[in-house]
């Protein structure tokens with residue numbers, strides 16, 4: 528929690544105002560932040576200085592794992608997070624590639640599970656990484672990348688957390704995740720949960736011990752209409768100790784994640800938190 532609060536404070540103390548053309552808003556911005564999560568000791572990095580909706584964050588990530596490309600599918604498993612980008616952004620609404628209500632196009636999970644090859648086939652990046660790790664193999668390229676510049680024009684948003692790189696040292700699994708752009712009040716609250724949970728899940732389904740997850744962020748920002756709430760409300764609160772995440776041990780394969788897993792398979796223990804804060808969202 529301290530590293531999150533330190534980043535928020537650093538943006539307020541050292542941030543530079545940057546105009547953002549896509550949203551039409553200014554962002555107070557810093558470059559480069561390195562966060563670490565102790566998955567080995569189950570120190571779940573849930574924000575405690577406001578109520579955090581961790582089930583929606585996990586649901587969003589399960590949607591990526593399943594290769595979803597439609598906001599309605601995300602809603603069905605408990606995440607409303609793609610409604611606005613799929614249905615309210617003018618540029619995407621006018622994009623000829625958009626296939627109707629709720630379509631997100633070729634974003635995140637589509638790239639992770641079905642990256643288009645020039646010969647007409649597809650690459651399932653996640654399957655390859657799971658199979659290798661399960662066999663105890665780390666070829667130093669256990670990478671899942673959602674970042675496909677050749678198809679940016681076919682999706683509603685470029686991926687923000689765009690690359691996940693797994694590493695095996697003995698029987699301990701590590702994850703390094705890269706994020707190009709980070710909405711610290713809203714997005715990071717979810718992204719911390721997702722990086723942690725991705726390592727915990729991958730360790731569980733490949734039969735390894737989880738180690739640390741490293742989260743590397745490039746552009747970390749607070750939108751101008753979020754600043755007051757962050758500076759004068761959230762940062763005035765004292766954090767509580769980290770809670771623990773319990774994952775149903777019956778989840779043992781990628782197929783389990785693709786088929787029957789729901790948000791009831793994830794429970795958080797000892798979550799003490801302050802009141803919710805509703806931050807403005809920029810489409």
Ligand SMILES: Nc1nc(=O)c2c([nH]1)NC[C@@H]1CN(c3ccc(C(=O)N[C@@H](CCC(=O)O)C(=O)O)cc3)CN21
Pocket residue numbers: 579580583607608609612684710713714715716717804805806808809810
């Ligand atoms: N401007 C912006 N910030 C983001 O963080 C973001 C995007 N756009 N677009 C794509 C996804 C969608 N994400 C989202 C979208 C909404 C919430 C959100 O509204 N969170 C609320 C309530 C969540 C709930 O009730 O389930 C929160 O208080 O955390 C969070 C992340 C993260 N990403």
Ligand SMILES: O=c1ccn([C@H]2C[C@H](O)[C@@H](COP(=O)(O)O)O2)c(=O)[nH]1
Pocket residue numbers: 549684685687688708709710711713714715718
């Ligand atoms: O997982 C996510 C997804 C999105 N965001 C934020 C970061 C930015 O504020 C916007 C995306 O805008 P771009 O103009 O494409 O950078 O969404 C996030 O923090 N986490």
